[in-house]
Amino acid sequence: MNQAIKITNLSHSFGKRNVLRKLSFSVEKGDFFIIIGPNGSGKTTLMKLMARILKLRKGQIEILGLSNRSYAPKALARAVAFVPQRLPIDLPFTVGETVLLGRTPYQGALGIEGEKDLEIAKQAMQFTEVDHLTGATLGQLSGGEQQRVFIARAICQQPEIMLLDEPTASLDLAHQVKVMDLMEKLKVEKAITVIMVSHDVNLAAMYSDQVLLLKNGEIVCIGSPSDVLSFRKLEETYGCKLLVDESPHGGFPRVTLVPGRYMESDE
Amino acid sequence: MTATPPRIVTRLIWASCVLLVVLLAAVFSGISAGSSGGGMFSVLQVILGKSDPDSMLHAIIWQIRLPRALLAALVGATLSLGGLVFQALLRNLLAEPYILGISGGSAIGAIAGILLGLSRFPGVSLTAFLGSMATLALILVMTSGRSVMKKESLLLSGVMVNAFCSSVIMFLISITQDAKLHNIIFWLMGDLSTADIRQVGILAGMLFPCFVIIFWHSHAMNLLLMGKEMAQATGINIKVVTITLLVTSSFMVSATVSHCGLIGFVGLVMPHLLRLIFGPDHRVLVPACILGGGSYLVICDLLARTLPQQGEMPAGVITAIIGAPLFIILLKKPGR
Numbered sequence: 001m002n003q004a005i006k007i008t009n010l011s012h013s014f015g016k017r018n019v020l021r022k023l024s025f026s027v028e029k030g031d032f033f034i035i036i037g038p039n040g041s042g043k044t045t046l047m048k049l050m051a052r053i054l055k056l057r058k059g060q061i062e063i064l065g066l067s068n069r070s071y072a073p074k075a076l077a078r079a080v081a082f083v084p085q086r087l088p089i090d091l092p093f094t095v096g097e098t099v100l101l102g103r104t105p106y107q108g109a110l111g112i113e114g115e116k117d118l119e120i121a122k123q124a125m126q127f128t129e130v131d132h133l134t135g136a137t138l139g140q141l142s143g144g145e146q147q148r149v150f151i152a153r154a155i156c157q158q159p160e161i162m163l164l165d166e167p168t169a170s171l172d173l174a175h176q177v178k179v180m181d182l183m184e185k186l187k188v189e190k191a192i193t194v195i196m197v198s199h200d201v202n203l204a205a206m207y208s209d210q211v212l213l214l215k216n217g218e219i220v221c222i223g224s225p226s227d228v229l230s231f232r233k234l235e236e237t238y239g240c241k242l243l244v245d246e247s248p249h250g251g252f253p254r255v256t257l258v259p260g261r262y263m264e265s266d267e
Numbered sequence: 268m269t270a271t272p273p274r275i276v277t278r279l280i281w282a283s284c285v286l287l288v289v290l291l292a293a294v295f296s297g298i299s300a301g302s303s304g305g306g307m308f309s310v311l312q313v314i315l316g317k318s319d320p321d322s323m324l325h326a327i328i329w330q331i332r333l334p335r336a337l338l339a340a341l342v343g344a345t346l347s348l349g350g351l352v353f354q355a356l357l358r359n360l361l362a363e364p365y366i367l368g369i370s371g372g373s374a375i376g377a378i379a380g381i382l383l384g385l386s387r388f389p390g391v392s393l394t395a396f397l398g399s400m401a402t403l404a405l406i407l408v409m410t411s412g413r414s415v416m417k418k419e420s421l422l423l424s425g426v427m428v429n430a431f432c433s434s435v436i437m438f439l440i441s442i443t444q445d446a447k448l449h450n451i452i453f454w455l456m457g458d459l460s461t462a463d464i465r466q467v468g469i470l471a472g473m474l475f476p477c478f479v480i481i482f483w484h485s486h487a488m489n490l491l492l493m494g495k496e497m498a499q500a501t502g503i504n505i506k507v508v509t510i511t512l513l514v515t516s517s518f519m520v521s522a523t524v525s526h527c528g529l530i531g532f533v534g535l536v537m538p539h540l541l542r543l544i545f546g547p548d549h550r551v552l553v554p555a556c557i558l559g560g561g562s563y564l565v566i567c568d569l570l571a572r573t574l575p576q577q578g579e580m581p582a583g584v585i586t587a588i589i590g591a592p593l594f595i596i597l598l599k600k601p602g603r
Contacts (some may be wrong), residue, residue: 077502
C-alpha cells in the first residue's frame, strides 16, 4: 500500500452546479503533489473533500488505505492536516498558543498540554523558523510569517498527509520561495506527503513530483511536470496564449505569459 | 518555547481562586446591605449560626437576602457564560443573548406560559425554552451563509428579532386584563426580588449541568475561533459541538429568563472584561465567566436595591446603564 490518497469516481455538486465530475486518481506516499487549474475548476472543493471539511456524497476517498468515512474526527486529524487559503489572522492567541492548538488530536477534550506537546510545538516552530515569535500575536506578523505559523500548527498534528490551499497566493516572491522550500523540506526530512493547490504553474513545475491539471471539475492530465505542463495542454485549459520552454535550471518546464499585444505578430 | 505562558491548569486554578474570593465577597456584601439594616458583624454572626434563630435579622437574611444574592449569582453566571458561548460560536464579540434576541424570545415563551396559567416550573421554563429555540432558529436562518462573520448583519438581525419580540410581548400584555400586569412589566425589566430558596435550588439544579457541559467544550471553543473549517480539520466534530453549545446555552438562558426576566448586557460586559484580565483561552474564561459574572450581577443587584431613596429598581436597569455604553465603544472599535 503505497498510496497516501486514492480517489475513485468522485463527484460533487453545489445545488445544480457540478463542481467535480467522476474524478479518479491517486497520490503516492511521499510525493509533492500539486493541483493546478483555472478559477472554478474545482481545486478547492477537491481539497476540502480530501480534508473531509465537505461531506463526501458520490465516489470514494481512501486515506492511507482506509475509507475516509471510517476515521473518527481525531484519527483523521492525526493522518491529514489542512492549511486553508484564508487564515484566521484575527485569532487572539499568541503564536505559541496557536501552534499548540495543532496538538488537539492527541489530547483529551480539554486539550491540556503535556511536556511532550510543548516539545513538539517547539520543534515545529523551529522547523518553520517562527520560534523567535512565540509570544507575538498573529496580527503583528507579516503574511509570510502568519503562513509559517499555521504550517507549524499543521505539523504539530504529525500528519502523514499535508493539504495546503494556495499557501503562496498572497505572498511576495521571497516568501513564496520560502514556503515552497519549507514544503520540500517537509517532504524530504519528514517524509510527509504534500498536496497543494496552486495558481502558479511555475512553482508547480519547479517543486512538484506530480501535477494534476483540472478544468471544469474534470481531469485534463496528471503526471510529471514535463508531461502535464506542455504548451498545448496549458493553452487549451487556460484559454490564453502561453510560451513554454525549459527553465534555465534545467529539467523542468518554464511557462511565460504572452501579453495580448504580441498576439498578432506571433502567428 | 522560551516565553511559555504559565501552564493552563495553573492559570485556571489561579483565576478561579481569585474570582471565587470576589464572588464570596460580593455575596457577603449583598447579604449585608438592605433596608432593614444589619451591620457586617451581626450578619456574619447570623451566617455562622451564632445569633438568635428567631431574630428578625435571621429571618431576613436566610429567607430574603441570601436567596436573592444566590439567584443573582446564578443568573449573572448564566448570562455571561451565554454571552461567551455565543461570541465564540458566531465569532463576534458583540454577540450576547439579550442583544441577539434570545432573551426576548424566551420572554415571549415565558409570558405565554404565565398567561396560560402554567406553573413556573416546569411549565413556564419549558415555554421559555421553546421561545428561545425559536428565536435561535430565526437568527441562524437570517445569518446563514458567509454573512455570519459580519458583525453588522448579526446586529441587524438581532435588532429586528428584538423589535419583533417586544411587539409580541406588548401585544400579549395588552390583550390581558390581569392584575398581574404590573408584575409582568417589572419582571420584564429584570427582577430578582421574587427569589425563594427552593426556586433557587431548582434553578441551580438546571444550570450546573449546563456549566459542566460548556466547560467540557471550552477547548473546542478555542478551536472554533480558527473558523469552522480549521476546527474541523483539527479533529473537532463541528456539528455536534455547535449544536450542543447552542442548545445548552439557550436552555440555561431561557431558564434564567423565566425566573427573573430580561437582564441585558451582562453577557457583553463580563466576557469582555475577563478577556482583558485573563486572556482569550476559553478553558480559563468559562469558569471565570461563571464566577465573575455571578459577582457582577450580585453587585449590580446590590446597587439596584440601595441606590434609590425609596423602594428599589430592577437590576436590569443597572446592567443596561453600564453595558450599553460599552457596547457602543466595542462597536466603534476598528477591526473586530
